[in-house]
Amino acid sequence: MAATNIEVWQQATVIETVAVATNIQRIVLEPASPKRAEPGSHLDVFVTVNGERQKRSYSVVDSTDDGSRVAISVLQAPLSRGGSIFMHSLNPGDTLEITQPLQNFPLRVGAPSYVLLAGGIGVTAIVNMARVLRKLGAKYTLVYAARSRERMAYLPELHALHGDNLRVHIDDEGTELSVAELVGSVDQQTELYMCGPIRLMDAVRRAWRERELTYPNLRFETFGNSGWYDPEExxxxxxxxxxxxxxxxxxxxxxxxxxxxxxxxxxxxxxxxxxxxxxxxxxxxxxxxxxxxxxxxxxxxxxxxxxxxxxxxxxxxxxxxxxxxxxxxxxxxxxx
Ligand code: FES
The missing domain is CATH 3.10.20.30 (Beta-grasp domain)
Incomplete structure (x- = not known):
């Protein structure tokens, strides 16, 4: 086995839980051995499903500079395998086993321009990157797509922070995202970071290939948790x-x-x-x-x-x- 990250497991205490959109819970954790969370990082977490310990991964949405408080957000999907139900049952004072922040989706600083694409709950992997790019004064566009406004976590905060750099596409408001238009607007030097449903990411990958854009400039976080069909035994x-x-x-x-x-x-x-x-x-x-x-x-x-x-x-x-x-x-x- 090879590893891109060393997993350091630790206890964390739940400090706060709050709903940030329909079926999406923000959970703030206080880890026992804090470590700074870079943009694009995630935590692995042990959840209990039917009495069995299972591992899940959640993006770090934001954290204090020293990592002493780390926030994640969890969607309780109708087809949840049980992990998100467990996460939604947490209350302040509960403890969890988590890793220190792990990194499989690093933000490369210094590109001439960026597109950050978030689909639904995928926004959790993108929020922190957008904040850092804004702080750096980088040229970026944050594209946030979802089926409905109620399902969009952090939308008011993103509007307030990113202003005109934020583009919102909402299916049931008739403003669906056109992947062809989005990828058509990207030039060879732009880096695109995305996280969202597999259908969206597949469409972007296809359009990216068709336009013969530089493949290393397309970066994505998958968490491998959304398929084309419902999971079956x-x-x-x-x-x-x-x-x-x-x-x-x-x-x-x-x-x-x-x-x-x-x-x-x-x-x-x-x-x-x-x-x-x-x-x-x-x-x-x-x-x-x-x-x-x-x-x-x-x-x-x-x-x-x-x-x-x-x-x-x-x-x-x-x-x-x-x-x-x-x-x-x-x-x-x-x-x-
Ligand atoms: S372990 Fe990397 S694709 Fe399965």
Whole structure:
């Protein structure tokens, strides 16, 4: 296993919890061993789901300079795997196990111009970057898109701080974001940082490629947590190792394989690096590729998958699977 960050775990006390939009809770934490949180950083947090400890990642929205207070914001999604329900149940005085701030989405200072693109709850990864760029006097545009105004955390604060640098797109107000227009307005030197739903990020990546813009200038945070389809339980088989295990809707295939004693390679656990790639030998069902590592063509072939985020499902069209296999998709794989 390789690591881009060293995880230093510590206790943190919940200082404040407050709703900042529909189903979005801001949670302020006081860590036992504070460390400065750079823009783009996140915390890993242990949550308890059905009595089981599971890890989740949340962007640092803001923090004090010395890191003694760190704020995150958590969306309780209707299809929550349980982690966000746990986070929403926290109250001041509760304690949590968290890492010091980890960094997989660094802001490169010094670009001639920036576009920061936030889709929905993805704004949590972008807020701090925008604040820093403003402070530095950088040329930037903050683009914030969501389905409805009530679901937009921090909107008044962003308006107040960024003024004309903020562009807001709200689907149900008829001001949807046009990805083609946005990417069409970017020049070769502009760096675009984005975090949001996979559909939005895929569309931006496609438009970016079509315009033949410099690929390293497109940077994104995924957290590997939003797919094209709802997560389902499925079965994974590794014939060479005699392993067959179930992957519950709230676990990743990588976690399930690790639990079953399979030694796995991984790094980002977010569908970005490709290190957790497994070869698909057989498939009963379909694959919901949730990575940003493969090209569209590679995803179509379904010959491999990034098991840290991608999942199997019975059918993308929602048809019922063969009852003989208990209604579950089955993916048979080889691990390297
Ligand atoms: S561990 Fe990086 S893509 Fe899975």
């Amino acid at each position: 499925f079965i994974v088989r590794v014939p060479r190792l005699g392993v067959e295990t179930r992957v519950s809707a709230g676990r990743s295939m990588l976690e399930a394989l690790e639990d079953a004693g399979v030694e796995m390679m991984f790094d980002c656990r977010k569908g970005e690096c490709g290190l957790c790639e497994v070869k698909v030998l057989a498939l009963e069902g379909a694959i919901d590729h949730r990575d940003v590592f493969y090209s569209e063509r590679q995803q179509h072939t379904a010959a491999t998958m990034c098991c840290c985020v991608s999942r199997a499902l019975t059918s993308p069209s929602g048809l019922q699977a063969d009852a003989a296999r208990g209604g579950l998709a089955i993916v048979t794989i080889a691990v390297s």
